[in-house]
Amino acid sequence: MIGDAVKAGLLLFAAVLVQTGIFSALTVFGGSIDLPLVTLLCISLLRGSIFGAVAGFWAGLLLDTATLGTLGFTSLLLTVSGFWIGRYGETTARDRAHAPFLSVGVVTILYALGSLALHFFLGEPAPARAVLVDTLPPELALNLLLTVPVYALCRRLFPPAELSDRVREVRLLG
Amino acid sequence: MGVLVLLALVLITVSFRGSADGVQSFGATVLRPFEVGAERVARPFRDAAGWTHDVLNAKSQNKKLERQVTQLQQQVVASQSAVQENADLKRQLAYVDSPSFQKLARDYDVVATRVISQPTSRFEQSIVIAAGRSQGLRVRDPVVTAKGLVGQVTKVFSRVARVTLLTDPGSAASASVLTDPSTIGVVQHGQGSEETLVLDRVPKAKPVRDGDVIVTSGSPAGGELPSLYPRGIQIGLVSSTGDSDTEPFKQIQIDPSVDYSSLQSVLVLVPKQPLPIRP
Numbered sequence: 183m184i185g186d187a188v189k190a191g192l193l194l195f196a197a198v199l200v201q202t203g204i205f206s207a208l209t210v211f212g213g214s215i216d217l218p219l220v221t222l223l224c225i226s227l228l229r230g231s232i233f234g235a236v237a238g239f240w241a242g243l244l245l246d247t248a249t250l251g252t253l254g255f256t257s258l259l260l261t262v263s264g265f266w267i268g269r270y271g272e273t274t275a276r277d278r279a280h281a282p283f284l285s286v287g288v289v290t291i292l293y294a295l296g297s298l299a300l301h302f303f304l305g306e307p308a309p310a311r312a313v314l315v316d317t318l319p320p321e322l323a324l325n326l327l328l329t330v331p332v333y334a335l336c337r338r339l340f341p342p343a344e345l346s347d348r349v350r351e352v353r354l355l356g
Numbered sequence: 357m358g359v360l361v362l363l364a365l366v367l368i369t370v371s372f373r374g375s376a377d378g379v380q381s382f383g384a385t386v387l388r389p390f391e392v393g394a395e396r397v398a399r400p401f402r403d404a405a406g407w408t409h410d411v412l413n414a415k416s417q418n419k420k421l422e423r424q425v426t427q428l429q430q431q432v433v434a435s436q437s438a439v440q441e442n443a444d445l446k447r448q449l450a451y452v453d454s455p456s457f458q459k460l461a462r463d464y465d466v467v468a469t470r471v472i473s474q475p476t477s478r479f480e481q482s483i484v485i486a487a488g489r490s491q492g493l494r495v496r497d498p499v500v501t502a503k504g505l506v507g508q509v510t511k512v513f514s515r516v517a518r519v520t521l522l523t524d525p526g527s528a529a530s531a532s533v534l535t536d537p538s539t540i541g542v543v544q545h546g547q548g549s550e551e552t553l554v555l556d557r558v559p560k561a562k563p564v565r566d567g568d569v570i571v572t573s574g575s576p577a578g579g580e581l582p583s584l585y586p587r588g589i590q591i592g593l594v595s596s597t598g599d600s601d602t603e604p605f606k607q608i609q610i611d612p613s614v615d616y617s618s619l620q621s622v623l624v625l626v627p628k629q630p631l632p633i634r635p
Contacts, residue, residue: 195390199390199391199394200394200398201476202391202394202472202473202474202476202484203391203394203395203397203398203472203473203474204394204398204401204402206473206474206475206476207398207402207474207617207618208405209617231357232357235357235360236360238360239360239363239364242364243367243383244387245476246371246380247380247383247384247387248384248387248391248473248484249473249476249477249480249482249484249518250380250384250473250482250484250511250513250516250517250518251477251480251482252368252371252372253367253368253370253371253376253379253380254363254364254365254366254367254368254369254370254371255364255368255371257360257363257364257367258361258364258365258368261357261360261361261364262361265357297477297479298479301479304368304372306479306480306526307479307524307525307526308479309479309525313479
């Protein structure tokens, strides 16, 4: 568990640095990749709700610190995202190949809506048309494309719990 | 989960009131070497992407620039005589001037610094730079590049600062047409892509043409509400103009001079005499 936490912490730290250094400057058809979000969702799917929530809080805190944004803003959104997808991973998503894509697709949309609402509540500019019409479709497509390599990497780093459970359940008879 | 959500809400509240600046400053200082390292690693890739983009657009840009050179050569001759005449007249009138971009050394200390974080969100068009209070930066200091206006400093820590770009929905700058300083308006973020700017509040009667250069208009010397930006910083070129019966002002779109998506280094203009803070 501690090993997983260290690995997840480092992976999300690297994802935040890559996001602030490279991906945020690259826009394709007006949208850009959200690497920390995709990484978090893949980790949550493989490690469950509590792990996902804590990882989301950590990733959000790093992002807000790196960009000198409002502390806690991204943490709130990523904590909820991580918990929800972690719960999905613990229940209906087991052994379903489409689960990572479904998770990333749905959460990318909800994350954009959540950010918009939170900015609105805080009295900050919240350009709904620009976010939902101009940016969201390309961002959704890019995030779904990114899911393939990121999920593959996460599966290597965080092998599904069922496999290790099965190994532990082996009994010698006789 | 509940505890983390509560903690996040507390952090938002504390941060929104500015009470978490110390913690954020410490965090930003710890992250700074990593961000600088990541920026160095990323630079060759960004350069490669920029090079490819430039090569693809080189031919059309070349034709456009040749046309511009011809126009500018004619303008230079006219400008040189105007500058000379202007200087003579100012001397005769003992004219007291407002801060100007052309007189940087007199009015501003210039801090050149590296960009360590690009805009990460569609909501906030801001960057993080590797200079802060230790280098003399203050909130509201103008930020420029050799190509034109970038934005203003909105948050300062000991060794890093946040710069809100002119393309942020909350940013605006008073501006005028270079060749007709009486045509004054407000440059702000427009609808469309992240880098769309518009010149608003220009009366329909004012003549504005495609290709006109838009610069910051500054403010009169000793004015009650001085502009943050000195006069004469280039913002961009007019890309299209239009009139609508339902709109009281001209609709003017600007093609920004600065490429806000690939800023690598910027200049912060620290006024030698800080602007008065008004409530």
